[in-house]
Structures are given as C-alpha cells and as structure tokens.
Amino acid sequence: MVRPRDDEAARVPPGQRLTRGWPILHASPVPSFNPALWQFRVWGRVERDIEWSWDELRALPATTITSDFHCVTGWSKLDNTWEGISIHLVAEAAGIAGDATHALVWAPYGYSANLPLDVLIDDDVLLAWSHDGEPLEPEHGGPLRLVVPKRYAWKSVKWVNGLQILDRDSRGYWEERGYHNDAEPFAEQRYSWQE
Amino acid sequence: MIAPTDVWKIIERADERIKYAQNRDPAEAYRQAREALAQARAALAGVADERARAGLLAQIERRETDLDALERAT
Numbered sequence: 001m002v003r004p005r006d007d008e009a010a011r012v013p014p015g016q017r018l019t020r021g022w023p024i025l026h027a028s029p030v031p032s033f034n035p036a037l038w039q040f041r042v043w044g045r046v047e048r049d050i051e052w053s054w055d056e057l058r059a060l061p062a063t064t065i066t067s068d069f070h071c072v073t074g075w076s077k078l079d080n081t082w083e084g085i086s087i088h089l090v091a092e093a094a095g096i097a098g099d100a101t102h103a104l105v106w107a108p109y110g111y112s113a114n115l116p117l118d119v120l121i122d123d124d125v126l127l128a129w130s131h132d133g134e135p136l137e138p139e140h141g142g143p144l145r146l147v148v149p150k151r152y153a154w155k156s157v158k159w160v161n162g163l164q165i166l167d168r169d170s171r172g173y174w175e176e177r178g179y180h181n182d183a184e185p186f187a188e189q190r191y192s193w194q195e
Numbered sequence: 196m197i198a199p200t201d202v203w204k205i206i207e208r209a210d211e212r213i214k215y216a217q218n219r220d221p222a223e224a225y226r227q228a229r230e231a232l233a234q235a236r237a238a239l240a241g242v243a244d245e246r247a248r249a250g251l252l253a254q255i256e257r258r259e260t261d262l263d264a265l266e267r268a269t
Contacts, residue, residue: 023215024215024217024218025211025214025215025218026214026217027213027214027261027265028217028265028268029217029221029265029268029269030217073211073214109268139217139218176257177210177254177257177258178203178206178254191203193199193203
C-alpha cells in the first residue's frame, strides 16, 4: 500500500488505502472460458431478450473509460483504463421496460450482485474485456467484467455472463451475506447494518 | 459481553480467507475460514442482543454451506 499523492488524496474514499498493484480476490474458482460456448444474456423486464456469443459481443462498438476502483476489503486502485462495451449500448439493445427498477448481474457458480438501474446504466459503466491495454486476465474477471466505478468492487462482477432486469430489488451474493445493498465507497457503505 | 460487530469482524476474517483462497492454497484457506467461523460461533454466546445473535448465526451457517459448495467445486 502506498501514500496517495496530494492530487490523489480526494479520490481515495474514507477507510481505503492506495495500491499500485492489483490484489486478486473472489469468492468462487476461476471459471473456464470457451469462446465457442460462451454466451452473454439479458432477460427479465426488457422488450427483447439478448443472447450474444463472444464473437457477437466483440463485434459491437467498443468504448474506453478511465476510472478508479475501490474494494471493500480496503484497497483502492486509481486510473484504470478499461475497454469494452458501454452499458448504454446493452440497455438500448434490450429495451428496458418502463417498470424496471433494478438488475441482478450474474456470473458462474451462482455469483450475483444487485444494482439499481440508475447506477447500472450510467456513463462510466461498461462490460470490459481489457484493462490498461491488455486483455483482462481470468483472475481479474476475464473474459468479461462489469465495471461500476461508483460502487465497491464486488458490484463490478467478474466473469459476467448475464443481466436480469427486475421490477424490484433483490439482493445479490455478498449483499445477502451482510454487506451493504448500496455499497457507495465515499459514504463508506460497507455493511448491511448501516442500511 | 461481546458486541455483535466484534463477532462480525471474525466472520469478515473468514470472508477474507475465502476471497483470497483461489490465489493461494484453497484447501488451507477454506480450513482457516472454517476455523474463523467456529470462533465466531463460539463468540455468539457472549452476544446479549437476541436478534443480532440470530442474524449472525444465520450468516455463519450460510458461509458454512458456501464452504461445502466451494470445497466440492475446487
């Protein structure tokens, strides 16, 4: 862990320490990736279900976003450059229903995280396949990871393979295990008893 | 008497073992996680607030079930 420079200090949320590395942590084993079988789905409160293959997803227009990343275990990593597809593109392709309010973001081994749609469908959110110019390593969520910079990193689901659009909130994996439903780092929303 | 947050800190230690397990020796990490959960379970006896005790017990049991599944999958 390193001390933030003066120009970085305001970007490090309370209770966080800065790292120049990138710790690896996740609840499940790293899933295998077969591009021929991989599929990304969007379903639920949408006008059109989506089922994209890896090739179809990679053929979509890409975007690049630089953002900070904050893990609830206490480290923050600044200035990450992510490349992938904008969440706006996904939302437009599926057509979000008028009564939709939340999403559950899914990954293998039953992992999920929940987000309100106004947090999920934001300008800085993307489905990323690259980090700092390199393909996203499997340990960091490759081939595809959701990136939600304004929330603690467990909401940035590794190995993301589905978005379930809902007309209500439904807690995800860590949210059901005592962690905060909203998980906003600058409000230090770490635990469910703070709700 | 033990504060519920003190028991939670022990549960959180188990979570850290689980989260870093795949990057280390998963079997050893899961053993350490179970050890932390056993400590948390023992500490529950000192929590006076019945509702908090029940909530913490549910969290411990959920993680023990998670560990069963993780050990099968690893």
